[in-house]
Amino acid sequence: MQGNAATPIMIFDKPLMTADHATDISTPRPTPAAAQDAQQGSSWRLLILVFVVALLLFVAMRWQPEAWLRSQIDSQANKQGISLHYQDLQVNGFSVHLDKLSVHTAQMKAAVLLDGLDISPAWSSLMQAMLALRVRLIWQGQSVSATLHLDQRALDINDLDALLDVAKLQHIWKSRLPVPVDVRGMIQISGDIRLDTASGRPMHGDVHAVWQSAAAGMAGTMNPLGDYSLALTGKEQAKSVWHWLLAGGTAVVLEGKGDLNLAALKPQAWTVQGSVQLQPGKQPSPVAAMLGNKPVRLHVSGSVLKPQIQPL
Numbered sequence: 001m002q003g004n005a006a007t008p009i010m011i012f013d014k015p016l017m018t019a020d021h022a023t024d025i026s027t028p029r030p031t032p033a034a035a036q037d038a039q040q041g042s043s044w045r046l047l048i049l050v051f052v053v054a055l056l057l058f059v060a061m062r063w064q065p066e067a068w069l070r071s072q073i074d075s076q077a078n079k080q081g082i083s084l085h086y087q088d089l090q091v092n093g094f095s096v097h098l099d100k101l102s103v104h105t106a107q108m109k110a111a112v113l114l115d116g117l118d119i120s121p122a123w124s125s126l127m128q129a130m131l132a133l134r135v136r137l138i139w140q141g142q143s144v145s146a147t148l149h150l151d152q153r154a155l156d157i158n159d160l161d162a163l164l165d166v167a168k169l170q171h172i173w174k175s176r177l178p179v180p181v182d183v184r185g186m187i188q189i190s191g192d193i194r195l196d197t198a199s200g201r202p203m204h205g206d207v208h209a210v211w212q213s214a215a216a217g218m219a220g221t222m223n224p225l226g227d228y229s230l231a232l233t234g235k236e237q238a239k240s241v242w243h244w245l246l247a248g249g250t251a252v253v254l255e256g257k258g259d260l261n262l263a264a265l266k267p268q269a270w271t272v273q274g275s276v277q278l279q280p281g282k283q284p285s286p287v288a289a290m291l292g293n294k295p296v297r298l299h300v301s302g303s304v305l306k307p308q309i310q311p312l
């Protein structure tokens with residue numbers, strides 16, 4: 001036998017393989033065609049799953065009477081300890097609309113009143129084999145929508161989208177101001193938040209708010225201030241500490257940053273700390289004149305709901 005020759009392995013007098021190809025007895029590698037077939041099979045299974053879920057939703061929405069939906073909603077609310085009342089319930093295709101909604105829990109001092117609530121499947125999430133709902137609520141004439149996904153540990157609020165008219169909401173805080181200041185503009189809110197299902201406490205997220213065409217004044221005289229932005233960022237590894245960043249303005253330029261500590265179970269115990277600097281803009285304005293036309297630096301601390309603001 002020559003040392004460099006490959007010795008064939010014989011079975012029933014026929015060569016099965018040579019020694020040089022002994023490793024070929026392992027599991028054969030899929031051909032490109034086989035890999036493509038496997039990928040197509042996976043895609044077909046996903047499409048079938050989407051079709052089955054959509055069909056079940058269709059059957060539930062088309063064949064179940066509104067009385068059944070009412071009983072299911074009331075049953076789930078009672079299990080969660082929520083007092084839920086609504087004036088009317090309507091089913092339109094895959095969507096459910098609740099009119100004149102009142103929500104109250106034992107932890108709330110007063111019930112939350114909503115003008116309306118729309119619930120429908122989140123089709124984009126369904127295409128990813130994840131069941132989620134698209135929710136739109138109307139509160140005091142303002143619309144807020146988001147995609148909700150619930151698991152055993154957390155509630156994900158994704159694609160948050162809100163456009164709020166400041167003039168229609170200022171009665172909420174106007175009574176707390178030392179002087180009767182009127183404000184105008186629109187607030188655009190977007191982002192994602194993850195909430196702990198057990199406590200309702202924000203775990204992490206990224207939320208941005210922009211106050212567009214901000215204006216303030218008294219006795220019917222409004223002074224344009226520019227656009228202001230507020231960014232809230234909470235990292236999963238930060239252990240309930242969120243970072244906030246404030247910037248923007250033309251008549252009065254704001255720059256601020258700090259932290260929010262949301263570790264407490266009750267929002268009343270959440271705290272804020274940081275600093276804000278107010279600087280007059282390039283063009284003279286009555287608001288800048290109130291600041292003495294010079295930079296003012298403020299320290300923010302205390303409760304998130306009732307922060308203490310002191311000059312530095």
